[in-house]
Amino acid sequence: MNPEVCEILSILNRDGRTTPETIAKLTGKSLDEVNGAIGEYEKNGVIKRYNAVIDWEKVGFDKVTAFIDVKVVPARDVGFDAIAGRIARFPEVKSVWLVSGGSDLRVIVESVNLKELANFVAEKLATIYGVTGTVTHFLLRRYKEDDVLYLEAENNERLVIAP
Amino acid sequence: MSALKPIATIASQLPVSGIRRFFDIAASMQDVISLGVGEPDFVTPWQIREAAIYSLERGQTSYTSNWGLIELRREISAYLEKRYDVSYSPEDQILITVGVSEGLDIALRTILDPGDEVLVPEPCYVSYKPCVALAGGIPVAIETDASDNFAIDIERLEAKLTSRTKAILIGYPSNPTGVTMPLAILQNVVRFAEENGLYILSDEIYDRLIYEGEHTCVPSIAGAYERTILFNGFSKAYAMTGWRIGYICGPASIMSTMMKIHSYTMLCAPITGQKAALEAIKSAEPQVLDMVSQYGQRRKVMVDGFNAIGLKCHLPQGAFYAFPSVAATGLSAEEFAERLLFEQRVAVVPGTAFGAGGGAHIRCSYATSVEKIELALTRIKTFVDQLTAVSI
Numbered sequence: 369m370n371p372e373v374c375e376i377l378s379i380l381n382r383d384g385r386t387t388p389e390t391i392a393k394l395t396g397k398s399l400d401e402v403n404g405a406i407g408e409y410e411k412n413g414v415i416k417r418y419n420a421v422i423d424w425e426k427v428g429f430d431k432v433t434a435f436i437d438v439k440v441v442p443a444r445d446v447g448f449d450a451i452a453g454r455i456a457r458f459p460e461v462k463s464v465w466l467v468s469g470g471s472d473l474r475v476i477v478e479s480v481n482l483k484e485l486a487n488f489v490a491e492k493l494a495t496i497y498g499v500t501g502t503v504t505h506f507l508l509r510r511y512k513e514d515d516v517l518y519l520e521a522e523n524n525e526r527l528v529i530a531p
Numbered sequence: 532m533s534a535l536k537p538i539a540t541i542a543s544q545l546p547v548s549g550i551r552r553f554f555d556i557a558a559s560m561q562d563v564i565s566l567g568v569g570e571p572d573f574v575t576p577w578q579i580r581e582a583a584i585y586s587l588e589r590g591q592t593s594y595t596s597n598w599g600l601i602e603l604r605r606e607i608s609a610y611l612e613k614r615y616d617v618s619y620s621p622e623d624q625i626l627i628t629v630g631v632s633e634g635l636d637i638a639l640r641t642i643l644d645p646g647d648e649v650l651v652p653e654p655c656y657v658s659y660k661p662c663v664a665l666a667g668g669i670p671v672a673i674e675t676d677a678s679d680n681f682a683i684d685i686e687r688l689e690a691k692l693t694s695r696t697k698a699i700l701i702g703y704p705s706n707p708t709g710v711t712m713p714l715a716i717l718q719n720v721v722r723f724a725e726e727n728g729l730y731i732l733s734d735e736i737y738d739r740l741i742y743e744g745e746h747t748c749v750p751s752i753a754g755a756y757e758r759t760i761l762f763n764g765f766s767k768a769y770a771m772t773g774w775r776i777g778y779i780c781g782p783a784s785i786m787s788t789m790m791k792i793h794s795y796t797m798l799c800a801p802i803t804g805q806k807a808a809l810e811a812i813k814s815a816e817p818q819v820l821d822m823v824s825q826y827g828q829r830r831k832v833m834v835d836g837f838n839a840i841g842l843k844c845h846l847p848q849g850a851f852y853a854f855p856s857v858a859a860t861g862l863s864a865e866e867f868a869e870r871l872l873f874e875q876r877v878a879v880v881p882g883t884a885f886g887a888g889g890g891a892h893i894r895c896s897y898a899t900s901v902e903k904i905e906l907a908l909t910r911i912k913t914f915v916d917q918l919t920a921v922s923i
Contacts, residue, residue: 379828390901393835394828524574528878529554529567531657531706 376405377414384418421516432479433462433507436489437471439500448472451498460488471503541664548657549884553868557878564907565878566895569706571770571851575807576818579769582810583803591802597794599627599778600805606812607778615748617756619780626779626790627800627808631736631762632658634779637792638760639666641785642730647697649732652683653886654854656706656734660886663700671696674888677856680845681708681888685719692727699724701749702734704741707885707894708854709847714747721755731759736777737850739768739819742827744848750780757782760789767850768819769811774804826851829897829904836908837895840915851898854882858891860918868893874917875910 375395379386386394388402395402409415424431440451448466452473456464463476475493479485494502510518537543550567557563598604604621611617619625628634635658643649645667651659652673660670671691675681688699699720703712712720724731733749750759764777777800779789793799830847837844837855844855857867864881871877882889897904 375824375828378824390832390905393832394901396831522574526565526568526570526572527554528557528563528565529550529880530569531548531550 376402377409380406380415380418384420421514423518425510432482432485434477434479434485434489435505435507436475436477436493437503437505438473438475438493439502440472441498441500442472443498451496454496455493458488458492460485471501541667545661545664548661550657550880553872553878553880556869557872560872560876563872563876563878564899564903564910566897566899566904566907567878567880568896568898569852570772570898571767571822572898572900573770573822575769575771575774576811576815578814579771579807579811583774583807586803586806591806593802595627595799595802595805597790597799598623598625599800600802600809603627603805603809603812604778606809607780610812611748611780615746615751617748617751617761617780619761620783623783624780624786626786626793627805628764628777628779628793629797629800630766630775631734631764631777633793633797634762634764634777635659635662635732635734636666637789637796638732638762638779638781639663639668640792641789642698642760643668644697646695648691648693648695650688650691650696650699650729651886652681652699652701654681654705654707654882654889654892655700655886656702657884659700659702668697669695672886672888676888677845677854677892681705681710682716683712683720685716685723688720688723696727696729698730698732700732700734702736704737704746704847704849705852706737706850707852707880707882707889707892708845709850709852710845711741711744711746711848714752717747717749718752721749721752724758725754729758731755732762733759734762736762736764737767738763740823740826740851741849742823742830742847746849760785765808765811768822769808769815770822771804771807771811774801774807776800776804776808826897829899829901832901833895833897833904833908836904837911840908840912841919842911842915851896853895853897854889854892855895856891857893860915862918864890864893871911871914875914877907877910877914 376391379391379394388399392399392402442448443450452464455461455475460477460479461475462478465474467474477485477488489502489504604625607625608619608621611619639662643666648669648671649663650673651670652675663670673687673691675683731749738746750756750761760779760781762779765771833853834844834846837853841859842855842857844853847853857864860867864883868879868881880894882892882894
C-alpha cells in the first residue's frame with residue numbers, strides 16, 4: 369500500500385478527532401490535500417465512520433453482550449451471504465463474520481438485558497430459514513477491545529529533564 | 532588525628548551537568564510541560580516486557596557471560612550485517628554493556644593514557660567530555676556552526692591536532708542538534724583519522740530514528756573499520772532506556788581489552804535486560820517503524836511551530852530533538868530557558884549544556900505527545916511575544 373495513504377489513515381485510526389489542520393502539520397501536506405484525501409476516503413467507504421470507544425460500564429449502563437456461533441445451510445447461488453445479510457440488519461447485531469471451524473457465522477449481539485437477548489436468539493435468529501443451530505457465549509468481562517485495554521493504566525513516569 | 536585527605540582532583544573538578552540544575556527547578560514545579568526529556572515517551576513494547584517477565588518466571592536470574600548472552604550477540608551481529616553491511620563476530624567483537632554510557636567509559640579507558648587528547652565536535656551529548664576527563668584524557672572541543680548545519684570542519688580538526696591527539700568522538704544523529712552527518716564529511720573524518728593514526732569512537736544510539744535519508748554506520752566507511760569503536764543499544768529505538776542495555780563493536784584486538792575492563796568493573800549487563808533486548812531485536816521491528824513514524828510527524832509540528840514563532844530552527848534529520856536558536860530574543864540560552872520555565876512553565880534545556888557551539892540554542896525534545904507539543908508552543912509564543920513587546 370502507498371505509505372502516504374497509510375499516513376493519514378493511521379493518524380485518524382489512532383485518534384478520529386485529529387483535525388485536518390493538525391494532520392496537515394503532521395504530514396507536511398497542504399490543508400487542501402488533506403481535506404481532499406479525507407473526503408475521498410469517506411466517499412469511497414475507506415473510512416466507514418468516526419466513533420468514540422466508550423466504556424459503558426463506567427457510566428453505569430450495563431449491557432449484555434453475547435457471541436453467538438451460528439450454523440447455517442448455505443443457499444444456492446448466494447452461499448452464506450443471504451443469511452448473513454439478513455442477520456446483520458438487526459439493530460441488536462453489532463458484528464457478523466463468516467468464520468472457519470465448527471460453525472459458519474459468528475455474531476456479536478448487544479442487548480439491554482438478558483431477557484431481550486434470549487428473545488432475540490429464540491425468536492429472531494434461530495427461526496431464520498437455513499439456520500440449523502446456535503451456541504451462545506455471554507461476555508463476562510472485557511479486557512481489551514478494538515486495541516483499547518480495559519485494564520489499569522500503565523504508569524511510565526519520566527524524569528522532567530533527562531540527558 | 533590528621534585531616535581527611537581530599538577526594539580525587541579530576542572527580543571533584545568535574546563540572547555538574549547543565550541539565551541537572553534545570554531538573555531540580557522543574558521537578559519542584561506544578562503543571563510543567565517538559566520538552567527536556569531525552570528518552571522516548573513510549574513504553575517498551577509489550578512482547579519485550581513479557582519476554583523479560585517470562586525469563587524471571589523461569590528463574591533466569593544469574594550472571595551471563597562477561598560478553599553478554601551469545602544469542603543476543605548473534606542477533607546483533609546479523610542485524611548489523613544485514614542493515615549496514617558491517618561484519619562483527621559475535622564471539623569476540625561484540626560486547627553487551629550497561630547502556631552506551633558504560634561502553635563509552637570502557638572504550639575511553641581502553642585507548643587513553645593520561646594526557647591523551649580526544650577531539651569532540653560540539654554541541655554534543657553531555658557525557659562525552661566528562662567521560663574523557665575521567666579516563667585521564669583531555670577533551671578538545673571542536674566548534675561547529677548552526678549556519679553550516681553543525682557540520683564537522685576538517686580544518687578545525689587539523690587546527691586542534693597535537694602529538695597527544697588519540698581519537699575523535701562523534702555521535703550522529705546528534706543529541707542535541709538532531710543533525711546527521713553527510714557521508715562525504717564522515718569520509719573526510721575517516722581520512723583525517725587514517726592520516727593521523729586516530730581512533731574513531733562513533734555513538735550511533737539514534738541510528739534508527741532517522742526521518743530523511745539513510746543512516747551511515749561509520750565502520751562501514753572505507754578505511755574506518757580497523758580504527759572504529761561502534762556504540763549502540765536498545766534505549767532509543769525500542770523505548771528501552773530503563774533496561775540499560777547497549778553494546779560496543781570493534782576490532783577483536785581492542786575488544787579483548789575493553790572486555791577485560793568490563794569484566795572487572797561491571798561483570799556483565801543484567802540478564803533480564805539482555806533477555807528483553809533479545810526479544811526486541813527479534814520481534815519489535817514493526818513497533819520501531821511505528822514509533823519512528825510518530826516521531827517524524829511530531830518533528831514537523833515542532834519545527835514549523837518554532838519557525839512560526841520566530842525562533843529559527845533547522846529541520847533535524849534524526850534523533851528526537853529540535854534545536855532552535857533563541858538569538859532573536861536577545862536572551863542567552865540559559866536566561867531564555869530559566870525565564871520560560873518560571874513564566875510559562877515549559878522546561879527546555881539550554882544549549883550551553885552541550886558545549887560552546889550550542890550557546891544560542893535550546894534543546895527541545897519531541898518525544899512527547901502532539902497535544903503537549905502544541906500547548907508548549909503556545910506558551911513559548913506567549914513568552915516570546917511578551918519579550919518582543921517589552922523590547923519595543
